[in-house]
Amino acid sequence: MPEWTGVAAAGPLPKGRQWLRLDNRFLPPLLITSILLTAHLSFGILEGWERTAAAIVTAFAAEMALGRITYGKWPYAASAYITGISVGILLRSPFLWPYILCAFISIASKYVLRFRGRHLWNPSNLGVSLVLFLAPETVSLLSVQWGNVVAPMVVIWLLGSVIVWRVGRFYLSATYVVSFLLFSFVRAAVTGIPWVAAVAPITGPMYQLFIFFMVTDPKVTVRPMWAQCLVVFFVAFVELILRLNEVVYAPFYALCFVGPSALLVEMWLDARRGRMS
């Protein structure tokens, strides 16, 4: 999720909106920080600050060290900050090591898992998925409501929507939500569970983070807008398949699988076009 902060890389803004550029770079970190502070101070979502702090510090230190040594310059710090804070919010474990390892693996993946100059995975999506898959006995994911009060949920949805709209990625969030709702009918029909139960997960904070910070990551999505929407639709579709097979962390695994696959396909098509021309 860190590359989400590199909104400037999505292309120059119109002249009349240049003033937005600097602000926009800080919006995602501000959004996720405000989500964390509000959720914890109101509802105590974190068992302790030390685990989230460990994830942030690890991500920050890894990013600084790897970026500096690899490229000879200091990388953009907000990216690591978002990775660390996301790991700190999303993971649930009585132990400290999953937070540290997950944050490190997330950052390191950007420097290791590269193809033709691009990294393929949303870093925290990959890190979280790996830790969940490899340490199921000791790690789980944030999977509960924050307080079950309507107002904070509405505020986060509105604030998140406004911010992704300002950075020009709202259509991705919207595509995912519509796809999820569509597929929830399918799941309800196939499994026989009440439709509201099938929809229930999207009302939780885990999905808020997923929708606003992961599926909108510009560095690991394909270029054309229609293709981006198609990729997000496929993420929801793979999630449907996984959910029908009772995979609890379906959205994370789906993005982990579909995102890089789409990028590789795009790179292959680009190379093919290059050879033909």
Place this chain on the structure above:
Amino acid sequence: MVVGPRRSLASLMVSDRQQRVARVVWTVLFVAGVAAIPVLNRQTLATAPSAEGGAARFGFHLREVAREAGVDFVHQAPTFDPQLGHIMPQVASTGASVAVADFDRDGWQDFYLTNSADNSHNRLYRNNGDGRFTDVAVQLGVADVNRTGTGVSMGAVWGDYDNDGYEDLLVYKYGGPLLFHNDGGAGFTDVSARAGLPAWVNANSATWLDVDRDGRLDLFIAGYWADDVNLWRLETTRIMPESFEYANNGGRKYLLRNKGDGTFEDVTTAMGITSRRWTLAVAAADLRGTGYPDIFFANDYGVSELYANQGGKRFVDIAETTGVGRTPKSGMNASFGDIFNDGRLAIYKANISEPGVLVQGNDLWVPKEGGGEGEYDNLAPSLGVDLGGWSWGAQFGDLNNDGTLDLYLVNGYVSAGERSSYWYDFSVIAVGHSSIIGDARNWPDMRGRSFSGYQRKRVWVNDGVGRFTEVAQSVGASDTNDGRAVALADLGNRGVLDVIVANQAGPALVYRNTVTSGRHWIDLELEGTASNRSAIGARVDVTFGGRTQRQDVLAASGFSAQNQRRVHVGLGAAAAVDRVRIVWPSGREQVLERPAVDQLHRVKEPA
């Protein structure tokens, strides 16, 4: 000439070769990091590997003897309104309990088991003193307490509320609580109506405590479901918790002050207890050194509560400031133990851990050293007692008489279809907003699936220096029933703690304990005079071999359970006890110098 900044910039440029080398290094570190995940995961789960030789390695061995001891009880779960049929195993998942007392004062520990189906009978097992037990519940009038329309039993707790020397019995229910007066060990009389107990409480826990130290036991009953819910005749299906971790729509609590004339008055609100959380377990002890008992609530669907007793006049919830009530989990157990032999009572709260879905981890709240701020640290992960599956009742007790308190935990929620799990569907509904999760109709049908079923129990042996080792399979605690309550008692007067387990919709188990020879012990049975006669709330410090172990006389402990009131302290190789210091609930102190070991001491509060 190159100026400084330009040279500095140049020096920072990294060549392609350097980048390649760096990438190789990062790749190695990345792979190492990924490889470390399963390794650390396995290390975290480390248990004693051997299935044999428990007695030799850990100093004790358990053998299940219920049938041969004459205990043939099988718990029956309740059946509620058909509107809950699709999730019945969940909503009817409690009711198996065990409460130990020597009700007839013959010197042998007896125990009471609750049943929960309509018109089912509870059992009172009288200890014959020869290793066998006889059910005398019908004969003594405490069996037929689950009649249709009156609710069904969820647990029981003994306490001598009228100080006549015989332990009386409170049965708490999803229904009207019942108080049975013990008529000299020869029978029981239902005095509920006269006592002024509430008409209906959907309770999963209750305890006796002397709130104001007036020498009379008061009563605390904690509601789980809201009081206006009749689970047999639902007016609405919107009865479920409004949140998986922030629910505040549970049952009210009742603090009933003993007026001394056989009646009780409701002082709950007046004393500042306003909780509406979904309480599953309560335990009371003097946790702050004030001389007055505080009350710890283990709450399902939310944070714990710790009500600090303000001189017997009022309670204040200090869970947030002390740290024990900051993180919401699924609390199901409350037990206290001096695990470091330093006089600090740790609080063990059981929660849920299900691999791949939900890893809350159990909590072991230990007062910070120094204790000045009254804050607690959760040492469960570092001591290795955090992962216990879907955990229910737990008890501290020195199972191997080595001088440190061990921990016995039962677990398992619903054991049904062995190859199917309800967890995925639960994970879907649990995250839903209150408007979804709060309505039972929205909960997916369980369709005979298991829900954290068939779980291995946990027996953690305390090495006394900061580590617990899980030894259940090695020492013979090998059942996989849906455990709810566990109680520890010396059933054979042999100087060892045996184990009684109440299983939901399953058989009661009695584990006979055999401890390696050469380990000493001392037992103390207290009788209050100025204090309540059961001595509930008394603190006992036993000093031996250069250490001092604290144990308190408690009523309820664990989940729906009560241990023997007798204090049992293992001494290890120490062949002498230096001193026993007793702080009675009245505040009086008593010291026994060099009491004999390997025997029971009956101690009466001095005038």
